[in-house]
Amino acid sequence: MTVYIMCFILFLVGLYGVLTRRNMIKIVIGFSIMEFSCFLFLAMIGYIENGLAPILKEEMENPVYVDPLPQAMVLTAIVIGLATTALLLAIAIRIYKKYGTFDIRKVNELKG
Amino acid sequence: METLLSILIGFMIIGALYALHAKDLLSALIAQGIVGYGLVICFLNLRAPDLAIVQIVVETITLVVMVAVVLNSSRKEVKESWNRNKILNIVTSVIIVGFLVYIFAFMIQPLQPFGDHSMRMAQYYTQMGAESTGAANLVTGVLFDFRGYDTLGEATILFTAALGVVTILRSKPKKESAS
Numbered sequence: 001m002t003v004y005i006m007c008f009i010l011f012l013v014g015l016y017g018v019l020t021r022r023n024m025i026k027i028v029i030g031f032s033i034m035e036f037s038c039f040l041f042l043a044m045i046g047y048i049e050n051g052l053a054p055i056l057k058e059e060m061e062n063p064v065y066v067d068p069l070p071q072a073m074v075l076t077a078i079v080i081g082l083a084t085t086a087l088l089l090a091i092a093i094r095i096y097k098k099y100g101t102f103d104i105r106k107v108n109e110l111k112g
Numbered sequence: 113m114e115t116l117l118s119i120l121i122g123f124m125i126i127g128a129l130y131a132l133h134a135k136d137l138l139s140a141l142i143a144q145g146i147v148g149y150g151l152v153i154c155f156l157n158l159r160a161p162d163l164a165i166v167q168i169v170v171e172t173i174t175l176v177v178m179v180a181v182v183l184n185s186s187r188k189e190v191k192e193s194w195n196r197n198k199i200l201n202i203v204t205s206v207i208i209v210g211f212l213v214y215i216f217a218f219m220i221q222p223l224q225p226f227g228d229h230s231m232r233m234a235q236y237y238t239q240m241g242a243e244s245t246g247a248a249n250l251v252t253g254v255l256f257d258f259r260g261y262d263t264l265g266e267a268t269i270l271f272t273a274a275l276g277v278v279t280i281l282r283s284k285p286k287k288e289s290a291s
Binding site: 001003004006008009010013014015016017021022023025029030032033045049051052055065066068069071072073074079081082084085087091092093094096102103 | 121124125132144147148173220233255276277
């Protein structure tokens with residue numbers, strides 16, 4: 001259970017970053033930390049003690065493999081995480097070009 | 113295994129805290145690399161080599177793109193200042209975190225302990241995977257054969273995100289129609 005709790009603490013650290021930082025790059029970093037902790041949690045659920053990596057081998061008798069299903073889903077999620085991070089960074093650089101700062105407090109003044 | 117993973121996640125937490133508090137944005141990005149590559153080592157210890165390979169590639173691309181963004185703009189951290197609604201913010205944060213902790217403690221009850229997983233769903237995949245898909249790597253078999261539609265959705269999301277990035281970063285905005 002300890003690892004699950006550590007993983008949750010990592011998620012909370014990312015959430016803290018998203019909530020308290022004023023710099024948009026730091027907010028993107030906080031989002032990716034939250035993503036990482038979710039990936040780690042899902043990969044840990046499928047782990048089996050003394051299990052093998054899910055790649056089939058002929059000569060073994062009654063091998064125990066770790067669960068391949070969460071791994072496949074996390075593989076999908078990692079690539080989607082890359083896409084969302086790229087989109088967030090594109091929005092950040094666009095805002096920087098318009099306002100000249102990464103500070104989110106300066107962005108709330110709407111300009112036409 | 114559990115102790116090793118706990119130590120690794122501890123390092124990742126320290127790296128994450130430093131990344132969120134660094135004065136220079138470039139060092140913040142490097143510290144975020146600690147978290148990403150620590151995740152790679154965790155995946156290797158969890159017997160997930162495919163995830164480790166993909167995570168290395170994705171983390172490297174993210175790091176390069178982020179460094180390019182920071183070098184094209186400003187490296188300085190914005191000045192922090194306390195605003196007037198300090199107490200309100202703290203109270204809201206405590207309420208949100210308390211709610212999350214309560215939900216986590218509630219949802220972790222039915223989970224089996226770490227390293228003791230009863231593969232209810234994946235039993236079929238591990239037994240019949242080689243015969244029905246012909247792939248020796250079970251993760252590939254699940255990803256491209258049993259759950260092929262998920263991969264199709266992933267490709268759609270990637271395409272949409274690429275469209276979004278191109279739309280946002282287009283240098284010359286379209287001229288508005290005369291009105």
